[in-house]
Amino acid sequence: AQTVTQSQPEMSVQEAETVTLSCTYDTSESNYYLFWYKQPPSRQMILVIRQEAYKQQNATENRFSVNFQKAAKSFSLKISDSQLGDTAMYFCALTLLFGNEKLTFGTGTRLTIIP
Amino acid sequence: DVKVTQSSRYLVKRTGEKVFLECVQDMDHENMFWYRQDPGLGLRLIYFSYDVKMKEKGDIPEGYSVSREKKERFSLILESASTNQTSMYLCASSAYRDRGTTSTDTQYFGPGTRLTVL
Numbered sequence: 001a002q003t004v005t006q007s008q009p010e011m012s013v014q015e016a017e018t019v020t021l022s023c024t025y026d027t028s029e030s031n032y033y034l035f036w037y038k039q040p041p042s043r044q045m046i047l048v049i050r051q052e053a054y055k056q057q058n059a060t061e062n063r064f065s066v067n068f069q070k071a072a073k074s075f076s077l078k079i080s081d082s083q084l085g086d087t088a089m090y091f092c093a094l095t096l097l098f099g100n101e102k103l104t105f106g107t108g109t110r111l112t113i114i115p
Numbered sequence: 116d117v118k119v120t121q122s123s124r125y126l127v128k129r130t131g132e133k134v135f136l137e138c139v140q141d142m143d144h145e146n147m148f149w150y151r152q153d154p155g156l157g158l159r160l161i162y163f164s165y166d167v168k169m170k171e172k173g174d175i176p177e178g179y180s181v182s183r184e185k186k187e188r189f190s191l192i193l194e195s196a197s198t199n200q201t202s203m204y205l206c207a208s209s210a211y212r213d214r215g216t217t218s219t220d221t222q223y224f225g226p227g228t229r230l231t232v233l
Binding site: 035047100102 | 146148150155156157158159160163165171173203205207209211220221222223224225226227
């Protein structure tokens with residue numbers, strides 16, 4: 001079975017600063033996808049960024065980037081130039097490439113951007 | 116844009132009532148999922164379905180059942196609601212992995228239903 005751990009229940013950062021959210025996971029498989037999802041206070045969960053485990057290059061989406069360390073089973077999310085709209089719950093998730101298409105989620109990190 | 120809708124944003128029910136939560140997606144997705152979200156526990160999978168009339172138990176199926184009679188609709192049923200089922204319920208959908216699109220395995224979520232059982 002897969003597990004995803006987010007060890008930071010809450011974080012806060014000043015607007016325009018950079019913040020990194022941590023995520024570690026455990027799986028015996030070598031082929032999988034990793035995701036960061038964002039859930040703003042309005043509750044609609046949306047995808048922030050995804051990473052295929054077979055790709056060594058870290059994924060980036062505008063101000064969002066990941067640091068994927070496969071050997072360490074670590075998948076952190078970096079938010080640059082943070083904005084008030086980044087205030088949300090952030091969930092890390094994993095799915096196996098060869099298996100049913102379920103996601104295993106971490107417990108989430110509540111991020112607050114301070115004006 | 117993918118759109119996943121849920122029948123209610125807020126719902127209040129009594130213990131012992133039968134509760135139906137409805138989810139509809141408009142992207143012709145094969146996979147649909149029901150999660151419950153509780154503080155400190157993240158999202159936990161209740162049931163998922165990979166085709167019409169097909170279902171598979173997730174991590175916490177006890178006390179729940181599901182129905183998928185049409186591809187676009189996935190219902191979660193609480194046969195006899197209990198107070199420990201008070202939670203936020205999220206529905207999601209995704210395309211079959213075999214489609215091989217760049218959005219494969221990305222799940223699209225509905226706005227959630229906050230259910231309170233008194």
